[in-house]
Amino acid sequence: MTLQEKTLLDLLAGADEQPALVAPDKPSLTYAQLKGNITALAATLNGYGLGRGDRIAIAMPNSPELIIAFFAAAMCGTAAPLNPKYKQDEFAFYYEDTQAKALITFPGTLEAAHAALLPGMAVISAVSDEAGSVSFRLESGGAEARPVELAQSEDVAMILHTSGTTSRPKRVPIRHRNMAASARNIIGTYNLSEADTALCVMPLFHIHGIIASMLSTLASGGTLVCPNGFNAMEFWGIVDKFKPTWYSAVPTMHQMLLARAERNLEVIKANPFRFIRSSSAPLPPIIMERIEALFGAPVLESYGMTEATHQMASNPLPPAPHKGGSVGYGFGVEIGIMDEAGNLLPNGTIGEIVVKGANVVDGYENNPDANAAAFVKGWFRTGDQGLIDADGYLSLTGRIKELINRGGEKISPLEIDDILLRHPAVAEALAFAVPHKTLGEEVHAAVVLKGEASESELRAYCQTLLAEFKVPRKIYFVSEIPRGATGKLQRINMAKLLNITGD
Structure with a gap:
C-alpha cells in the first residue's frame, strides 16, 4: 500500500501486543485493542446514520477516549475536534461553519456545547469500560442507518480552522493522505520507532497535538502517554512513572517546566529525554539554551501550520547541528522564500516563506479568494517572513502581520x-x-x-x-x-x- 492509499487506520503501525495508549489511572490499550475498538465504533456511527463526508464534532478533554473517538469519527466521516472550553457562541459558530451532523462528548458534560446544538444534530456519549474499551451511546437525534463503510485516503479525515486572529477563521479540510504524509515526515525527522514513548501535553483539538504527538507516535508503532492535559505541577511525576523518550510542546509550556526544573532535578536526571521538540510559536534562543543545560537533551525547534498538516521544517537530531533561532529545514517538504510578486529569492534574502509537499492541503474550503492569495505557482504562502541561510536552515523573522x-x-x-x-x-x-x-x-x-x-x-x-x-x-x-x-x-x-x- 502506497502513502497515497493510506488512511488513519492503516497508519496504526504497532505490533498487536504493543502498548498503544497509556494514561494515569487508566488501563493501557494495545494496538490490537485500539484498532478493533476504532473499527467497531466507526460501524456504530454508520448505524446512527453518519457516513463519509459528514462532519462529526468532538468536544472532550485529552484522554484515550478522545483519541479513540477521533479515529472512529475520521474513519466513518470527518472529525471536527473542538476546544472543550469554548463558550456557547463559539460552539454555535463552529457547528454552523462545519455543518456538523453530530457531537461526541462525555456524558453529562459541557453544557455550553449542548446548548449550541443545531437542529437535527445527533448527540453521542463516549463511555469506557474497566478494560479501557470505548463504546458510543446515542443520546438524541440520529438518522436511518447507513451501510458499514470505512473512509478512503482521498476523504477529508478532519476539518480544522485557522486561528483567525485578524479575520474570520478559514476552514482547512485535511485528507487522510495529507495526515499520512505529515506523520511520515515527522517520523523520519526524529527517527521515531516502537522503542519510543511520547508524552502528549498538547491539546488534541489542535494540529500540533493531533499530528506531532498523537499520530506520529502511533504511526511509528510507539506508545503514547495521554494525561488529561498539561499540568506543570504533575508533569515530572508522569515522566517518572511512564519514562517517555520525548515530548512536543509550545514555548509557554517549556518555560513553565523550566521554572520548576530545579525542584525536580532527581527525576530529570533519572529519566533523560532522547530529544525535546518545540513548535507552534517561536522559541527564544535563551530558553532553548536553559532547557538544554538543565534537561540534558537536545531541544529541536520546528515550524508548522494547520494548512501543512503541521510540520514544515525542523532542526535535525544530533550529530547534525541544531541552531537556536532557526526552525531547521524541510523533511519531505520543499521550502522557499518568495517576494510579493511571486518570485523565488536566493538564500540569505528576507521574504515570505513558501512551502510545497504532500502534507500541504489542496486549499481552503469554499474560499476562492483566500486560495487565490495563498496558493501561488504550486507553493503555499505561509504569511511568515524569514530567510534561509547558507546551510539551508530557515529562520523566522516574524508573522508578516506582526x-x-x-x-x-x-x-x-x-x-x-x-x-x-x-x-x-x-x-x-x-x-x-x-x-x-x-x-x-x-x-x-x-x-x-x-x-x-x-x-x-x-x-x-x-x-x-x-x-x-x-x-x-x-x-x-x-x-x-x-x-x-x-x-x-x-x-x-x-x-x-x-x-x-x-x-
Missing part, C-alpha cells in the same frame, strides 16, 4: 523578545506594535518580572544591545502575558488587550 513598521523600518518583535528575556529579572516578554500618528507604529513591550527591575533599567539594557529604533518606547509590567487556547502569544491584539490607544 512585524512592527516604525517609520518604514520593519522590526522583528522576536529579536526584542529574546533580548528582554536575557535580562536576569525578566521571566516573560512580548514586544508589539502600537499605533503612532507620525511613525505609523511604535515599539512597546510587556514583561513579567521574576526579580527587581524598573522600566528605565530595562530600556537602558535594551539600548546596549539593540539599535535605537528597536528599543521599546514603553514597557508594561504585567502579571501574565495573554495567550490563546493553544499557548500562542496574542501579539497582534496586545495593544487592544492593554487598552493602549497609541501616540
